[in-house]
Amino acid sequence: MPLEKELGLKEPIATSEHEAVLNIYYTASLLKKCADDFFRDFGLTDVQFNVLALIEYQSGSAGGLTQAKIGEMMLVNRANITSLIDRMEKSQLVERTADTDRRTNIIKMTAKGKKLFTKVEPLYLKQVRQVMSPVDKPEQKKIITVLEKIRMGLSEDTMKNFKE
Amino acid sequence: MPLEKELGLKEPIATSEHEAVLNIYYTASLLKKCADDFFRDFGLTDVQFNVLALIEYQSGSAGGLTQAKIGEMMLVNRANITSLIDRMEKSQLVERTADTDRRTNIIKMTAKGKKLFTKVEPLYLKQVRQVMSPVDKPEQKKIITVLEKIRMGLSEDTMKNFKE
DNA sequence: AACAGATTGTATATATGCGAACTATCTTGT
DNA sequence: ACAAGATAGTTCGCATATATACAATCTGTT
Structure with missing residues (x-):
């Protein structure tokens, strides 16, 4: 089913560029819901699973990661990490340990x-x-390339001069 | 910059399929942040803007939409719509009006x-x-097609038999 | 008409996301 | 050594998402 149909957009505000953007949002949102459903049965969320994966594969010599590093790798504000780690500590999936840097x-x-x-x-x-x-491999490659191009269009400098 | 580098994935848990999924998430997340930044200066969020767009272009004869319809078109749980419309009513962007169906x-x-x-x-x-x-038009078409294929893989039936 | 079942909006608990302001601590320049 | 600035984590207020449970209301079947 075409996206406009699914979203009920009779007359989208939209250009074809906007349709492409909606399509990316929509697919990501469904992928996330699907992953959340999957993880729920294990008492996890997708975000919490990602934290475990980062610790598993990205730990340096310290055998763990700082909250700042986790936030940076997950592309979220470090303020989120506090409550995220609180919850994960409560369910005993991770623990905070001291570092030589006492911050x-x-x-x-x-x-x-x-x-x-x-x-x-x-x-x-x-x-x-x-x-x-x-989706076959060449198509996977293709979307990765195209999405990278879009992210280039999102660089800070480009994002100015749009408000009158 | 390649995604693995940006995300700090030295050794992703990842298959190439997983990389494609990460890429979709990541791009959608940046697009959303960018849109939120844009709308913030107007006292809006992207979600609130979408509500306005739906009312503008999708209103039937009633000249407005029910909360259930808004939730359905935005693919979110109708429970969200209550507080969303509360906030938008508070900032006087929309109003609740009575219907013949008193629900x-x-x-x-x-x-x-x-x-x-x-x-x-x-x-x-x-x-x-x-x-x-x-991104040129053929590439836009291509990602739309590929993302549609991925959504096909997300259908209910497919999503079973993955938990032991 | 009456009852069963569906639908709408609301309320609640929980999990994320953001920016801003704060404290504690580290780093740097003099 | 010390003041200025940077950084880490926390806390706050807010916006958004979920699932669940509930009351009010509609609809369809008998």
Whole structure:
């Protein structure tokens, strides 16, 4: 079904460029809902799973990551990380540990967190493969390239001079 | 900059399929942030702008939309719409009006809302064109097609049998 | 007409997102 | 060594998302 139909847009405000933007939003939103559904049964959210994945694969010598680093890699404001880690600590998936820099916490997975991640990761990857199965490799390459181009159009400098 | 680099993924959990999914999320998230920044200066959020656009272009004979219809078109739970319309009513952009079906509210733009929408819409479309300018029309068509294919992989039936 | 079932909007609890302001701490320049 | 500035994490107020439960109302079947 074409997107305009699905969104009920009889007469979109829209240009074809706008339609492409809506399409990206919409697909990302459905992918996120789908991932959230998937993770819910494991007592996780997709954001929490991403934190575990980052700790698993991106930990440096410290064996964990600072909250600032997690925020940076997840592209979210560091203010979010406080409550996110609070919740994950409450469900005993991660723990805050001290660092030589007394301003920072090193976030590490607990045994429980590690065990859950090890169990969920392969199932998640299987699901991702399934979702992407209608799209062949050249097409995957193509969207990655095109989306990169769009992000170039989002650079700070470009984003000025649009308000009168 | 390639996405893995930007996200700091030395060793992503990732398959190439997963990279494509990350790419979609990431681009949508940046587009949304960018739109939010844009609308903030007008005292709007992107979600609120979308509500105004839906009322402007999708109103039936009633001259407005029910909350359920807005939720359906924006693909969000109708429970969100209550507080969203509360805020928009508070800033006098829309108003709830009575319907013959006493369960429903008809949401209409106020004069103030209409005036703001008329002012902001062309500026927004100009911004969208600018953001999409590095991508030519055939490429726009291509991503729309590919994203549609991905959504097909998200259908209910496909989404089962992934949890052991 | 009456009852069962669907639908609408609301309320609540929870999980994210943002910006701004704050404290504690580290770093840097003099 | 010390003041100025940068950085990390927290807290606040807000906007948005979810699922769930509920009351009011409509609709369809008998």
